[in-house]
Amino acid sequence: DAGVTQSPTHLIKTRGQQVTLRCSPKSGHDTVSWYQQALGQGPQFIFQYYEEEERQRGNFPDRFSGHQFPNYSSELNVNALLLGDSALYLCASSETGLHNEQFFGPGTRLTVL
Amino acid sequence: AQSVTQLGSHVSVSEGALVLLRCNYSSSVPPYLFWYVQYPNQGLQLLLKYTSAATLVKGINGFEAEFKKSETSFHLTKPSAHMSDAAEYFCAVTRSRGSARQLTFGSGTQLTVLP
Numbered sequence: 708d709a710g711v712t713q714s715p716t717h718l719i720k721t722r723g724q725q726v727t728l729r730c731s732p733k734s735g736h737d738t739v740s741w742y743q744q745a746l747g748q749g750p751q752f753i754f755q756y757y758e759e760e761e762r763q764r765g766n767f768p769d770r771f772s773g774h775q776f777p778n779y780s781s782e783l784n785v786n787a788l789l790l791g792d793s794a795l796y797l798c799a800s801s802e803t804g805l806h807n808e809q810f811f812g813p814g815t816r817l818t819v820l
Numbered sequence: 821a822q823s824v825t826q827l828g829s830h831v832s833v834s835e836g837a838l839v840l841l842r843c844n845y846s847s848s849v850p851p852y853l854f855w856y857v858q859y860p861n862q863g864l865q866l867l868l869k870y871t872s873a874a875t876l877v878k879g880i881n882g883f884e885a886e887f888k889k890s891e892t893s894f895h896l897t898k899p900s901a902h903m904s905d906a907a908e909y910f911c912a913v914t915r916s917r918g919s920a921r922q923l924t925f926g927s928g929t930q931l932t933v934l935p
Contacts, residue, residue, distance in 0.1 A: 711863070738921075740921075740922065740923075742923075742925075747928075748927055748928070749910050749912075749925030749926050749927050749928050750864070750910070750923070750925050751925070752922040752923060752924070755921075755922060763922055765922065797863055797864065799864075799923075801921065807921055808866055808869065809866075809921070809923060810866075811856075811863035811864040811865070812863050813861075813862055813863045814862075814863050
């Protein structure tokens, strides 16, 4: 089992551009969550997808959007990039259930210049 | 709303010494609590979790944590530090009720192990 995979590993963009990050969940997992981890801080919840719908959203602007595909993989899109969007973006997958554990991928390091 | 506070952004211990990383939580409903470890340039790995069963939780790599409701704490301990324990540690909380399981993380504690 490959676990949670994310692509790309690193990405450099300029202000105003748009970016798409991708995540493949662990086998058997149907729920995907996205987190933003700024340098020196803990991860912050962006949103969670289940059954191809956004189920819960954190305190992030509409510039952050996502999608979940029928195979449970997911994308995170960020429009109109700002310098402050530079961070490590983590994807976590889990099974729907009472004591679900979230398994994290290695992250995508986004740098906005 | 739930939140966690990690006391001490940096902790240094000598190899073989006790590791104690502090976490206090705030939650309006019974919480589930987690400790994650993050090595440089890697994602998060779950060390242990509290889900309202035993208050003393044992995790991987010799770590354990005790849920103390009266103190609203969930401190992480390890009797004897190893050089390989050097990493950043995050405490996290989520609601025990409801279907959505967003994790709320603390700001992290960087553990340094001195030879």
